Amino acid sequence: MNDPLAHIRDLFDLDDDVVYLDGNSLGAPPKAVADRVQDVVRHQWGRRLIRSWSEGWWEAPERVGNRIGRLIGAKPGQVVVADSTSVNLFKALMAAVRNTDRMEIVVDAGTFPTDGYIARSVAELTGLALRPAPPEELDLRDTTAVVLLNHVDYRTGRLLDMAELTAQAHAVGAKVVWDLCHSAGVLPIELDALDVDLAVGCTYKFLNGGPGSPAFIYVPKHAQPTFDQPLTGWTGHEVPFAMSSEYTPDPGVSRARVGTPDILSMLALDAALDVWDHVDLADVRAKGLALTAHFRSLVEDLPGIEVLTPSDEWRGHQVSLRHPDAERLMAELIDRQVIGDHRPPDVLRFGFAPLYNTFDDADRAATTLKQLL
Ligand SMILES: Cc1ncc(COP(=O)(O)O)c(C=O)c1O
Numbered sequence: 001m002n003d004p005l006a007h008i009r010d011l012f013d014l015d016d017d018v019v020y021l022d023g024n025s026l027g028a029p030p031k032a033v034a035d036r037v038q039d040v041v042r043h044q045w046g047r048r049l050i051r052s053w054s055e056g057w058w059e060a061p062e063r064v065g066n067r068i069g070r071l072i073g074a075k076p077g078q079v080v081v082a083d084s085t086s087v088n089l090f091k092a093l094m095a096a097v098r099n100t101d102r103m104e105i106v107v108d109a110g111t112f113p114t115d116g117y118i119a120r121s122v123a124e125l126t127g128l129a130l131r132p133a134p135p136e137e138l139d140l141r142d143t144t145a146v147v148l149l150n151h152v153d154y155r156t157g158r159l160l161d162m163a164e165l166t167a168q169a170h171a172v173g174a175k176v177v178w179d180l181c182h183s184a185g186v187l188p189i190e191l192d193a194l195d196v197d198l199a200v201g202c203t204y205k206f207l208n209g210g211p212g213s214p215a216f217i218y219v220p221k222h223a224q225p226t227f228d229q230p231l232t233g234w235t236g237h238e239v240p241f242a243m244s245s246e247y248t249p250d251p252g253v254s255r256a257r258v259g260t261p262d263i264l265s266m267l268a269l270d271a272a273l274d275v276w277d278h279v280d281l282a283d284v285r286a287k288g289l290a291l292t293a294h295f296r297s298l299v300e301d302l303p304g305i306e307v308l309t310p311s312d313e314w315r316g317h318q319v320s321l322r323h324p325d326a327e328r329l330m331a332e333l334i335d336r337q338v339i340g341d342h343r344p345p346d347v348l349r350f351g352f353a354p355l356y357n358t359f360d361d362a363d364r365a366a367t368t369l370k371q372l373l
């Protein structure tokens with residue numbers, strides 16, 4: 001395949017003897033990040049000290065949020081970087097059900113655990129019912145307040161139809177919250193165009209922000225005035241430095257902020273996002289599909305292997321394989337420098353990050369797996 005992204009791998013700090021197929025759990029570091037973090041520590045923090053808060057730090061959550069917004073189809077002023085995905089899910093779900101007279105929250109039955117746990121807490125706190133349902137049979141009703149869906153399933157790699165499911169929710173007057181952890185930065189996403197109500201996602205996977213880098217939350221302009229989230233920390237205040245005793249939320253997306261942002265991680269993420277200045281998401285998607293198709297073709301007939309990831313285009317950028325000995329096999333693959341991961345009970349996951357993974361990575365991973373089997 002003609003690979004217009006081949007040169008982008010050089011922007012990453014990766015060992016050539018390692019086949020890294022776990023960028024859907026922790027993205028690899030762009031080379032520029034280390035120098036940027038050093039500058040932030042040595043210069044911004046070290047020399048400028050507290051003055052740095054008014055020299056770009058305070059607004060970093062909104063500024064970096066806009067950079068992510070560009071990758072997920074959100075116009076400026078609608079994405080803020082803050083907290084973890086879990087915390088942002090809590091804000092989003094609580095805000096979505098505030099003042100509702102509807103009775104249930106629906107969550108994708110196979111969701112990543114944290115989404116299900118948080119949805120359970122929100123249901124308990126608000127007195128709504130929680131109904132887990134498979135995405136192909138959500139059975140939304142006029143009693144459904146909100147539905148929480150993972151754009152790409154972490155276990156199988158299945159991609160949901162955001163347009164169709166958002167429309168389904170809206171048809172019964174329900175809201176939809178999308179978890180974009182496994183799709184932000186690798187799939188073209190059009191949140192504004194699809195009229196998505198709320199979305200959240202992490203930045204340490206395909207956005208390469210680094211371990212524990214802060215998550216993001218999308219609140220569209222029209223929903224901001226009624227986005228009443230319960231974590232009313234001072235940084236979401238309209239005038240934080242007035243230090244008022246009354247909480248007045250910021251009129252815009254900053255009302256989703258809570259406490260002091262983690263600047264070191266935030267600015268590491270900012271540096272990592274520079275990679276996107278050089279790429280077109282359509283190329284990223286095309287390469288992700290090609291890499292996963294190639295890998296699939298090499299492994300699907302291996303003994304004892306069942307491919308869980310859909311073979312059509314309704315898939316993200318991972319290939320999940322079921323094998324009864326998945327845990328042992330992954331440990332042995334990692335011993336041989338092929339790094340994917342194992343998800344219980346019997347799933348081998350191979351994530352392909354089109355910015356740095358190569359077709360040779362797919363070949364080497366498949367050959368090693370074949371030898372082990
Ligand atoms: C779909 C999904 N949601 C949420 C999370 C994690 O949330 P948090 O960033 O709060 O750890 C992950 C992965 O860790 C995930 O895959």
Ligand SMILES: Nc1ccccc1C(=O)C[C@H](N)C(=O)O
Nearest residue numbers: 024025026112154155181204343
């Ligand atoms: N945040 C992490 C910290 C440590 C180890 C893994 C993670 C993951 O992100 C797992 C990922 N969400 C997954 O899809 O399995």
